[in-house]
Amino acid sequence: MKALKADFKRSSGELEDDEKKAVSQERSEFEHQEDVSIWKEFKKGNESAFNFIYERYFAILYNYGCQFTKDRELVKDHIQDLFVDLKIKRSKLGDTTSIKFYLFKSLKRKILRALGKTNYLVYDKNAYKNYDFEIVLSHESHLIHSQLDIEVKEKLEEIFKKLTKRQKEAILYYYHEGLSYKEIASLMNFSRVEYARMLISRAKARLRKEIRNLKDVFLAILPMIVSILYR
């Protein structure tokens, strides 16, 4: 049974790889390139670099935009607008080491402006009322989690749930989008990078403390469980 399972896993894994290969064949040119060089190619007028950027970021931007508003049409309109702008200003654009950050920054500005938050630079509690930016720790991963890890995830979700909207936004940039503190600070209009770091650090400190406790509890009751089982 074990061997069979392993075999199955391997063959399905190979299949996945083959599929991926077929899909990405056309864009393999940029697949492993750094953002800097993809961006340079795009600025030079390379149409396939544009297509690659669109393909890679459309769904990401779509989801991102949908965190600010439920109006999907508005989100799509502004993604469209964003890419049209990029194409028009193509040769005049600056360099970027993170295309994702560049796109996020522009899209957020466009959407907030459209939502009537002309003064979006100023922190406005009401402005965040319609924000989504709720966090989940997905369980759909193909990896098998130990009971402990499931508890860790639940604990994290609980911790994240208690955060403010802005902290949640920052956490998603940090853990999901993989953005740097500098990028997060810029996206959230912090005047100093340190503020972004602080915001996230506080959540992280809680996370460390609570998970440690969790494990202590788990380890404490483990001998009990074992003794019950072996009685």
Place this chain on the structure above:
Amino acid sequence: MKRMSKDFHVRYENYALEDFLADDFFIQWVKNPRPESEYFWKSWLAKHPEKTAIITRAKTIVSSVNYKNHQVPSEDEYIETLEKIHKTYLQKTLQKETGTKRYFRSLLKYAASIMLLIATGSLGWILYDKYNSTRLSDRNNQPTEYRTKATDKGQKSTVVLADGSAVKLNAQSQIRFPEKFEPHVREVFLEGEAFFDVKEDAERPFIIRTGEITTKVLGTSFNIKANPNGHKIQVTVVSGKVQVNSGAKDQDASLTSAVLLPSEMLTFYPAEEKIVKEKVATHDFVAWKDGILVFKKATFKEVISELEAWYGVEISVNEIPADRRFSGEFNKMSLESVLKGIGFSLGFEYVIEGKTVKIRVF
């Protein structure tokens, strides 16, 4: 990297799950692996194989942080938005350009590859050409130096332009192009038929003036045909998407507008300002460039003039039967074999004498 790697190696030895979950360097590796972080973690794990399990767990947990309301666009939304981007972009760049010379807004293409076929009357081209060249010299203090390449009957020729774009001219065609293109536009004038392979340059659109239409592209390949006797303009798209706008020469407003998808052909009748859009087999319209002669329900007259142009011969006929039509394809075949084939189905005899052909219909 080297500087910190030693400290790091030690630092991570005592890390527990929660420490990894809160570590910037670790998280950056999970989210954006780069050659240097890959190298670091791989060698660290090689040194500390017992840590593989905890690293895997931490990685999985970090990767599972997601938007609760994760919205996924549909395939349609993906495509539609991309199409709108191209369309809006072309409209905007066109508006910018035609601000001063907006007299015939035209064909725009925006896709990786595209093929266009356009047929139009040559009279219209001459008028347009005169108008246009005077206008061009008005605009520039230094008149652009133009060169002309022309082909005779039975000839085909390839021209490479200043930007590296290639133009394959069919028989009885002519292209006029500047020695050096202007900074913001690449503009050429075509009479007859040509297949273009345009180098991509989004900053400098490639514009082909053919009779009453302007074909604007930002790169890639297409075919244009100016039929000497035609009173119509035809645009055939093989792949990609094309926007066609047409309007009176001296008026600002474009009268008609249409978007063409692959395998669609638009026929514009300048006299009536009428547009007809239909589905066609694009192969029939671009096969010439590969040496394939195609007839589709061609009238006797059309067959004769096509053969004259293709093989560079003079054909005399004793009569022209109006009711007979011919369809067929000839792949790089001699005039003799082609005449044999067509003669059989249209019903005629022929004699080839050097550059002249005598046909007797029976």
